[in-house]
Amino acid sequence: MPCFKQRLRAWALVALPVAVCAPSACSGQTTGGTAANEGGHTSSVGGSGSHGGAGGVPQSGWPDGGPGGAAGSGASGGSGGAPLGGTGGVAGQAAGGSGGSGGTGQSWMLYRYDLGAGSWSKIALSKVWTGANAPPPYGVVAATQLEHYDRLLVFSSSGRFYLRSNGTWQPPVKTTQAFPALANLSVTGVDQLPSAPGATPDEEITFVANPTAVLYAYHSNDAIVYEKTVTMTDDPAPAAPQGSGHALYFFERRDANQYGTAGYYYLYSGYDDGNLYRFDASFTWKSWPAKQSPMWSGKVGAPDPSTLTAAWTEAGLGIVDFVGP
Secondary structure, X not given: OOOHHHHHHHHHOOOOOOOOOOOOOOOOOOOOOOOOOOOOOOOOEOOOOOOOOOOXXXXXXXXXXXXXXXXXXXXXXXXXXXXXXOOOOOOOOOEXXXXXXXXXXXXXXXXXXXXXXXXXXXXEHHHOOOOOOOOOOOOEEEEEEOOOXXXXXXXXXXXXXXXXXXXXXXXXXXXXXXXXXXXXXXXXXXXXXXOOOOOOOOEEEEEEEOOEEEEEEEOOOOOEEEEEEEEOOOOOOOOOOOOOOOEEEEEEXXXXXXXXXXXXXXXXXXXXOOEEEEEEOOOOEEEEEHHHOOOOOOOOOOOOHHHOOEEEEEOOOOEEEEXXX
Protein backbone atom coordinates (compact mmCIF):
# COMPACT_ATOMS: atom_id res chain seq x y z
CA MET A 1 0.00 0.00 0.00
CA PRO A 2 1.60 3.30 -1.02
CA CYS A 3 2.12 5.91 1.69
CA PHE A 4 -0.74 8.28 2.32
CA LYS A 5 1.07 11.20 0.74
CA GLN A 6 1.48 9.29 -2.49
CA ARG A 7 -2.14 8.22 -2.41
CA LEU A 8 -3.26 11.75 -1.77
CA ARG A 9 -1.17 12.93 -4.67
CA ALA A 10 -3.12 10.60 -6.88
CA TRP A 11 -6.25 12.22 -5.55
CA ALA A 12 -4.92 15.71 -5.54
CA LEU A 13 -4.95 15.49 -9.21
CA VAL A 14 -8.60 15.89 -8.52
CA ALA A 15 -8.55 18.67 -6.17
CA LEU A 16 -6.88 22.04 -5.66
CA PRO A 17 -6.46 25.57 -7.06
CA VAL A 18 -3.73 28.17 -7.12
CA ALA A 19 -2.23 30.30 -9.68
CA VAL A 20 -1.38 33.82 -9.89
CA CYS A 21 -0.42 35.14 -13.21
CA ALA A 22 -0.64 38.81 -14.06
CA PRO A 23 -3.11 39.43 -16.83
CA SER A 24 -1.69 40.25 -20.18
CA ALA A 25 -1.84 43.80 -21.41
CA CYS A 26 -4.22 44.93 -24.08
CA SER A 27 -3.41 47.54 -26.64
CA GLY A 28 -4.14 51.16 -25.77
CA GLN A 29 -6.87 53.37 -27.19
CA THR A 30 -6.84 57.01 -28.10
CA THR A 31 -9.33 57.77 -25.35
CA GLY A 32 -9.88 56.44 -21.86
CA GLY A 33 -12.03 53.34 -21.50
CA THR A 34 -12.43 49.88 -20.05
CA ALA A 35 -9.90 47.28 -21.08
CA ALA A 36 -11.75 44.23 -22.33
CA ASN A 37 -11.31 41.07 -20.27
CA GLU A 38 -8.21 42.25 -18.47
CA GLY A 39 -9.51 44.31 -15.57
CA GLY A 40 -8.18 47.57 -16.89
CA HIS A 41 -4.50 46.64 -16.97
CA THR A 42 -3.76 48.81 -19.98
CA SER A 43 -2.84 52.37 -20.75
CA SER A 44 -5.01 54.62 -22.86
CA VAL A 45 -3.10 57.04 -25.01
CA GLY A 46 -4.02 60.73 -25.04
CA GLY A 47 -4.73 62.50 -28.27
CA SER A 48 -2.30 65.08 -29.54
CA GLY A 49 -2.88 68.46 -27.90
CA SER A 50 -5.43 66.96 -25.50
CA HIS A 51 -5.68 65.07 -22.24
CA GLY A 52 -4.18 61.67 -21.73
CA GLY A 53 -6.71 58.83 -21.58
CA ALA A 54 -7.79 57.52 -18.17
CA GLY A 55 -6.63 54.10 -17.00
CA GLY A 56 -9.03 51.24 -17.66
CA VAL A 57 -11.75 50.43 -15.15
CA PRO A 58 -11.10 47.03 -13.54
CA GLN A 59 -13.50 44.17 -13.88
CA SER A 60 -14.37 41.73 -11.12
CA GLY A 61 -11.44 39.60 -10.08
CA TRP A 62 -8.67 42.09 -10.77
CA PRO A 63 -8.35 44.78 -8.10
CA ASP A 64 -5.90 47.18 -9.73
CA GLY A 65 -6.97 49.86 -12.12
CA GLY A 66 -4.89 50.30 -15.23
CA PRO A 67 -2.06 52.84 -15.36
CA GLY A 68 -2.84 56.42 -16.28
CA GLY A 69 -2.99 57.28 -19.94
CA ALA A 70 -0.01 58.61 -21.80
CA ALA A 71 0.25 62.40 -21.87
CA GLY A 72 -1.55 64.34 -24.51
CA SER A 73 0.84 66.62 -26.28
CA GLY A 74 0.94 69.95 -24.42
CA ALA A 75 -1.84 69.00 -21.99
CA SER A 76 -2.51 66.98 -18.85
CA GLY A 77 -1.97 63.30 -18.25
CA GLY A 78 -4.87 60.92 -17.76
CA SER A 79 -6.01 59.80 -14.30
CA GLY A 80 -5.29 56.35 -12.90
CA GLY A 81 -7.92 53.64 -13.21
CA ALA A 82 -10.51 53.33 -10.46
CA PRO A 83 -9.81 50.54 -7.96
CA LEU A 84 -11.94 47.57 -6.97
CA GLY A 85 -10.64 47.49 -3.44
CA GLY A 86 -7.09 47.92 -4.72
CA THR A 87 -4.79 50.71 -5.79
CA GLY A 88 -5.69 52.95 -8.65
CA GLY A 89 -3.50 53.23 -11.67
CA VAL A 90 -0.44 55.44 -11.74
CA ALA A 91 -1.18 58.99 -12.81
CA GLY A 92 -0.41 59.87 -16.41
CA GLN A 93 2.47 62.28 -16.90
CA ALA A 94 1.79 65.48 -18.71
CA ALA A 95 3.76 67.06 -21.50
CA GLY A 96 3.48 70.79 -20.70
CA GLY A 97 0.70 70.24 -18.17
CA SER A 98 -0.12 68.52 -14.89
CA GLY A 99 -0.24 64.78 -14.39
CA GLY A 100 -3.51 63.03 -13.60
CA SER A 101 -4.20 61.53 -10.17
CA GLY A 102 -3.96 57.87 -9.26
CA GLY A 103 -6.71 55.99 -7.44
CA THR A 104 -6.54 54.98 -3.79
CA GLY A 105 -6.85 51.51 -2.33
CA GLN A 106 -8.94 50.15 0.52
CA SER A 107 -7.80 47.37 2.79
CA TRP A 108 -9.51 44.01 2.58
CA MET A 109 -10.49 42.16 5.73
CA LEU A 110 -8.89 39.20 7.48
CA TYR A 111 -11.61 36.93 8.89
CA ARG A 112 -10.49 34.40 11.49
CA TYR A 113 -12.41 31.30 12.52
CA ASP A 114 -11.43 29.77 15.86
CA LEU A 115 -11.91 26.02 15.48
CA GLY A 116 -12.01 25.44 19.23
CA ALA A 117 -14.43 28.21 20.14
CA GLY A 118 -16.43 27.99 16.93
CA SER A 119 -16.46 31.77 16.59
CA TRP A 120 -15.53 34.44 14.04
CA SER A 121 -13.54 37.66 14.36
CA LYS A 122 -12.19 40.13 11.84
CA ILE A 123 -9.53 42.80 11.42
CA ALA A 124 -8.33 44.98 8.56
CA LEU A 125 -5.64 43.10 6.65
CA SER A 126 -3.57 46.30 6.57
CA LYS A 127 -3.16 46.03 10.34
CA VAL A 128 -1.80 42.50 10.12
CA TRP A 129 0.40 42.49 7.02
CA THR A 130 2.85 45.24 7.90
CA GLY A 131 6.51 46.06 7.54
CA ALA A 132 8.99 45.90 4.71
CA ASN A 133 8.07 43.60 1.82
CA ALA A 134 4.57 42.85 3.18
CA PRO A 135 1.98 42.20 0.46
CA PRO A 136 -0.64 44.85 -0.27
CA PRO A 137 -3.78 44.31 1.85
CA TYR A 138 -5.96 43.58 -1.16
CA GLY A 139 -5.87 41.66 -4.42
CA VAL A 140 -5.08 38.31 -2.78
CA VAL A 141 -5.97 35.43 -5.11
CA ALA A 142 -4.49 32.52 -3.16
CA ALA A 143 -2.58 31.76 0.03
CA THR A 144 -1.45 28.82 2.13
CA GLN A 145 0.50 28.33 5.33
CA LEU A 146 2.87 25.40 5.55
CA GLU A 147 2.62 23.20 8.60
CA HIS A 148 6.04 21.62 9.05
CA TYR A 149 7.90 24.94 8.83
CA ASP A 150 6.86 28.54 9.37
CA ARG A 151 6.03 29.78 5.89
CA LEU A 152 3.04 31.78 4.69
CA LEU A 153 2.76 31.93 0.89
CA VAL A 154 0.64 34.73 -0.58
CA PHE A 155 -0.17 35.23 -4.27
CA SER A 156 -1.52 38.53 -5.57
CA SER A 157 -3.49 39.56 -8.61
CA SER A 158 -0.52 41.67 -9.68
CA GLY A 159 1.39 38.45 -10.39
CA ARG A 160 3.58 38.64 -7.29
CA PHE A 161 4.55 35.93 -4.81
CA TYR A 162 5.05 37.04 -1.20
CA LEU A 163 6.71 34.81 1.38
CA ARG A 164 6.66 35.28 5.15
CA SER A 165 9.43 33.13 6.57
CA ASN A 166 9.73 32.74 10.36
CA GLY A 167 7.70 35.90 10.83
CA THR A 168 9.63 38.07 8.34
CA TRP A 169 8.41 39.06 4.88
CA GLN A 170 10.94 38.34 2.15
CA PRO A 171 11.36 40.51 -0.98
CA PRO A 172 8.54 39.57 -3.39
CA VAL A 173 9.22 38.01 -6.77
CA LYS A 174 7.12 37.32 -9.82
CA THR A 175 4.93 34.29 -9.26
CA THR A 176 6.07 32.73 -12.51
CA GLN A 177 9.70 33.22 -11.49
CA ALA A 178 9.20 31.05 -8.42
CA PHE A 179 6.61 28.75 -10.02
CA PRO A 180 7.19 28.73 -13.80
CA ALA A 181 4.52 26.09 -14.47
CA LEU A 182 1.85 28.63 -13.47
CA ALA A 183 2.48 30.72 -16.57
CA ASN A 184 -0.73 31.35 -18.51
CA LEU A 185 -2.90 30.07 -15.65
CA SER A 186 -5.32 32.09 -13.52
CA VAL A 187 -4.85 30.43 -10.16
CA THR A 188 -7.74 30.73 -7.74
CA GLY A 189 -6.47 28.67 -4.81
CA VAL A 190 -3.61 26.74 -3.30
CA ASP A 191 -3.30 24.19 -0.53
CA GLN A 192 -0.61 22.26 1.26
CA LEU A 193 -0.10 18.62 2.19
CA PRO A 194 2.51 17.92 4.90
CA SER A 195 4.52 14.72 4.86
CA ALA A 196 3.09 11.93 7.02
CA PRO A 197 4.00 11.30 10.67
CA GLY A 198 7.41 9.67 10.96
CA ALA A 199 8.59 10.83 7.55
CA THR A 200 11.14 13.55 6.90
CA PRO A 201 9.29 16.89 7.25
CA ASP A 202 8.37 18.10 3.79
CA GLU A 203 5.49 19.85 2.06
CA GLU A 204 3.60 19.48 -1.17
CA ILE A 205 1.57 22.39 -2.48
CA THR A 206 -1.08 22.26 -5.16
CA PHE A 207 -2.22 25.22 -7.22
CA VAL A 208 -5.66 25.10 -8.78
CA ALA A 209 -6.88 26.85 -11.89
CA ASN A 210 -9.85 24.63 -12.72
CA PRO A 211 -9.61 22.23 -14.44
CA THR A 212 -5.82 22.38 -14.07
CA ALA A 213 -3.86 21.47 -10.94
CA VAL A 214 -0.12 22.08 -10.64
CA LEU A 215 1.90 20.29 -7.95
CA TYR A 216 5.16 21.47 -6.42
CA ALA A 217 7.34 20.18 -3.57
CA TYR A 218 8.34 22.91 -1.11
CA HIS A 219 11.37 21.99 0.99
CA SER A 220 12.52 23.37 4.34
CA ASN A 221 15.40 25.26 2.68
CA ASP A 222 12.81 27.03 0.45
CA ALA A 223 13.80 25.00 -2.59
CA ILE A 224 10.76 24.70 -4.86
CA VAL A 225 10.60 21.68 -7.15
CA TYR A 226 8.03 21.16 -9.89
CA GLU A 227 6.29 17.77 -9.81
CA LYS A 228 3.47 17.60 -12.32
CA THR A 229 0.49 19.25 -13.98
CA VAL A 230 -2.80 17.41 -14.24
CA THR A 231 -6.25 18.01 -15.66
CA MET A 232 -9.01 17.40 -13.16
CA THR A 233 -12.42 15.96 -13.97
CA ASP A 234 -15.78 16.00 -12.24
CA ASP A 235 -16.70 13.12 -9.96
CA PRO A 236 -20.31 12.37 -9.01
CA ALA A 237 -21.95 14.55 -6.35
CA PRO A 238 -21.26 15.43 -3.63
CA ALA A 239 -17.77 15.90 -5.09
CA ALA A 240 -16.57 19.38 -5.95
CA PRO A 241 -16.91 20.33 -9.64
CA GLN A 242 -13.15 20.32 -10.14
CA GLY A 243 -13.34 19.90 -13.86
CA SER A 244 -16.16 22.29 -14.70
CA GLY A 245 -16.41 24.63 -11.69
CA HIS A 246 -14.48 27.59 -10.33
CA ALA A 247 -12.84 27.35 -6.92
CA LEU A 248 -12.61 30.40 -4.66
CA TYR A 249 -10.40 29.19 -1.81
CA PHE A 250 -8.95 26.11 -0.06
CA PHE A 251 -7.91 25.24 3.46
CA GLU A 252 -6.92 22.07 5.30
CA ARG A 253 -7.25 20.42 8.71
CA ARG A 254 -4.86 17.67 9.76
CA ASP A 255 -4.74 15.59 12.93
CA ALA A 256 -1.55 13.54 13.09
CA ASN A 257 -3.07 11.42 15.86
CA GLN A 258 -5.67 10.22 13.36
CA TYR A 259 -3.12 9.03 10.81
CA GLY A 260 -4.48 6.01 8.97
CA THR A 261 -8.11 7.06 9.42
CA ALA A 262 -10.49 9.28 7.47
CA GLY A 263 -10.02 12.03 10.06
CA TYR A 264 -6.29 12.39 9.46
CA TYR A 265 -6.70 14.99 6.71
CA TYR A 266 -9.57 17.14 5.50
CA LEU A 267 -9.31 19.40 2.46
CA TYR A 268 -12.02 22.05 2.23
CA SER A 269 -12.79 24.01 -0.93
CA GLY A 270 -15.24 26.83 -1.51
CA TYR A 271 -16.68 27.16 -5.01
CA ASP A 272 -18.62 29.87 -6.77
CA ASP A 273 -21.68 27.59 -6.88
CA GLY A 274 -22.21 28.56 -3.24
CA ASN A 275 -21.09 25.23 -1.79
CA LEU A 276 -18.35 24.21 0.61
CA TYR A 277 -16.81 20.83 -0.20
CA ARG A 278 -14.78 18.53 2.04
CA PHE A 279 -12.52 15.67 0.97
CA ASP A 280 -11.14 13.36 3.66
CA ALA A 281 -8.29 10.86 3.96
CA SER A 282 -10.56 7.97 3.01
CA PHE A 283 -11.24 9.74 -0.33
CA THR A 284 -14.83 10.55 0.61
CA TRP A 285 -16.59 13.78 -0.37
CA LYS A 286 -19.12 15.76 1.64
CA SER A 287 -20.70 19.09 0.78
CA TRP A 288 -22.96 21.77 2.19
CA PRO A 289 -24.38 25.07 0.99
CA ALA A 290 -21.57 27.15 2.49
CA LYS A 291 -23.85 29.31 4.63
CA GLN A 292 -25.39 26.16 6.10
CA SER A 293 -22.08 24.47 6.87
CA PRO A 294 -20.88 24.05 10.48
CA MET A 295 -18.47 26.98 10.22
CA TRP A 296 -21.16 29.41 9.04
CA SER A 297 -24.59 28.29 10.18
CA GLY A 298 -25.84 30.48 13.02
CA LYS A 299 -22.41 32.03 13.60
CA VAL A 300 -22.26 35.71 14.53
CA GLY A 301 -19.90 37.76 12.40
CA ALA A 302 -19.44 35.11 9.71
CA PRO A 303 -18.41 36.66 6.37
CA ASP A 304 -20.26 36.13 3.10
CA PRO A 305 -18.42 33.05 1.75
CA SER A 306 -18.99 34.15 -1.84
CA THR A 307 -16.75 37.20 -1.31
CA LEU A 308 -13.71 35.29 0.01
CA THR A 309 -10.71 34.83 -2.25
CA ALA A 310 -8.15 32.90 -0.18
CA ALA A 311 -7.85 30.87 3.01
CA TRP A 312 -5.22 29.05 5.04
CA THR A 313 -4.93 27.23 8.36
CA GLU A 314 -2.76 28.20 11.32
CA ALA A 315 -2.51 24.64 12.57
CA GLY A 316 -0.67 25.43 15.78
CA LEU A 317 -3.32 27.94 16.84
CA GLY A 318 -6.40 26.12 15.61
CA ILE A 319 -7.34 29.08 13.43
CA VAL A 320 -8.57 29.21 9.83
CA ASP A 321 -7.92 32.56 8.13
CA PHE A 322 -9.88 33.97 5.20
CA VAL A 323 -9.42 37.17 3.21
CA GLY A 324 -11.81 39.15 1.06
CA PRO A 325 -13.06 42.67 0.32
